[in-house]
Amino acid sequence: MKARVHVYLKPGVLDPQGQAVANSLKHLGFDEVGAARQGKLIEIDLNTADAELAQKRVAEMCDKLLANPVIETYDIELSA
Template sequence: MKARVHVMLKDRVLDPQGEAVRHALGHMGFDGVAGVRQGKVIELDLTATDAASAEAEVKEMCEKLLANTVIEKYTIEIA
């Protein structure tokens, strides 16, 4: 079973990397970009066979290590 975790800064948290990308895109002629938020994607290969237990385990991983829940939000996809 595979899990994909998308981690992004919360909306109220300043994203200097995203702002740098937006600024660079503007200099490259892409003037239609009003904002950029940058995040990360983590893919996990799991041995679990039950989707519900796999999601619960990945949620625990996110809460303990994969995301800083003070400033980041995350979503989980199980496939």
């Protein structure tokens, strides 16, 4: 199965990359843009069919490698 992990900065953590995106979009004439935030998207192919186990293992991967728990948060989407 496939896991799609979104890693975000926690609310309140300064996000200069997101601010740069928002400013650049406004500069380009996209006046409807308010704030923007940038995060990471990681897609992982897993050799397992057990969704419950996969969810647990991917959460472990996030805690150990993919996200920095001090400043980042994540969510996991699994698909067959």
